[in-house]
Amino acid sequence: MIEFFSNIRTEIPQMPLLIHSLILSVLPFLMWLTLVNRDKPLYKTIWSILLGLQLITIYTWFFWAKLPLSESLPLYHCRIGMFVVLLARPGILKDYFALLGVVGGVLAMIHPDFYPYQFLHVTNIFFFIGHFALFVLSLLHLMTQSNLDKLNPKLIIQLTLLINMSLIFINLLTGGNYGFMMKTPILGITNPFLNLFIVTTLLSFLVLFVKQIFQKVRMRASLKTEES
Template sequence: MDFLKYLFRNTAEYSDFNIFGLAHITILFIGILGIVFILKRMNVSRKFERILGIVLLAQQIILYTWYLRSRYKLLTEGLPLYHCRIAIILTGIGLFFNKSICKKIGSIWGLIGAVSALVYPVLDPFVFPHITQISFFIGHLFLLWSSVYCIFVECIKLSKKDLKIIIYFTNIYHISMFIFNHIIGSNYGYMRVSPIGIGNDLHPVVYGLIIIAIFNALIVFMNSLMNRQQKNNTNLMKLYA
């Protein structure tokens, strides 16, 4: 009971997590092992999809339960408005309920966001162990694996209509977060301040437009990658037919 109380504490301290330290490298190694396993061993499986969906959704439920109970920066940090949180929710719904458009949006945002977050984690100011740290890495690892599964195993493909929906959704999100952040002083989507410091000297509008442009370019790249993967799989099926 004392351990659980400590794990779910709400008194901020400082983050003792060292980027590219032993713990970080171990987590990255686990992430890579999971990718290799999925690519080499997994076939399309509804059971596996449901397991991934349950983990993703449970992680989010536990995280927001803590934010609600602790009241720790509930408005500025505790809303499901970061890229990866939205991607986790959409991917979890998509995998568990087999919703195609949710998988598509979630896996594209998820692969971009999970790789970025795992390589350069931005953690809440708590000494390990804390629920936010555990939730962060579980959520992003399973988001990474889920995205890899959807794109490279299930081989989901975007139609022109899907691509338009995702681009509209993404740009509306970024514009909304730009306005919302400047109203309440939050940094959802990192649309106000860069977590790595690059671009923070720019005019806020210029910085926001650059983030939007980069994300749109990444979506186009992901679409090209997914189409190529689909084409490769089709060619393999013809070869072995």
Template structure:
């Protein structure tokens, strides 16, 4: 058997990945340990920024090359229209070329997106080993670590203008992707159906609206947490109650 050809095969199979099995738990432990080191031990480091940026960029180029050279669902699955793919690309380019707006998208979308993807696995239907499995975990792990580095080490913050720009960008992105999904019969950004099973059928427009609102709510919580506004409000509330 040609190992290289087998690794990059394109005929779908049944995935053998077990959620919260031994491999999954091991990956989550690595994610947590490195995240702790990044937050607690790391200082601003240009070499680390370039390392994360180039690893993510190579990961994305490899993934898209596979989609388009094998013609495997290249329009319905192979476009950079999932939240994490957008975050990975913007984070990579932002870190390499020092583009602030890209860094903001990568960081603000990346933390929530990476944690969600590492907990709820949405991989392609292939058994181990396969390019998509390595790409999935390498991409989301380095997205997580890069996002945490920007927020906790480099402290890029989130100003009122950043917050408003992110809400506008995120809402417009979702509206455009919703139209694309209906044209391609795809499920980018999970605006058609969630990556997990739910025992309820929503109106497509209602479901898409819920996804958009949830994502904007996450951005709002990030804005409040980054700027310590929740803690401040709790202190004010506590003072009012005590008095």
């Protein structure tokens, strides 16, 4: 238990392929579970409580461990999305972050960005809990409360660009790498302006892609309803 909450850094853990595969398999299961339970208020309540507890716990630990502002602010795309999906009222902004939450939930499981502590550490275990909760609550919102017709491609690109430009400014002030604006994972590019282009283009494309999927699914569902 002491090691679980330890503030002594070790190294970024390497996840075995089998465990990584099992974690990835959780996503389609959560999609099915959310589809089945989308109209049950208790299902949303459970995940909302889980996400709320995750955020309280992790930021309490950040404060206790005295992490610098370069690491402890809730300014990664998914962290921002967690607060918006959990607390914001339905609207364009919540629709956008719900789409981003689905994208971010998948990307986070494909390439987890661990903290430099052992694998079974509060930061790394709660990394999965938080992103699973974000994924589920984003799906729930998109299935039940979103109005994606108002979220046009131009607005998606503008919002993504505005967020990323703001993150570059914050990174310059704190020395952080929020949103991977200063150094991208895998590619390792350290030019913030090139990263701005890469991350904005990638996220905008993926958000638009997820939006199209949900709109097509809704259209088919409405056609089936009319036919029956």
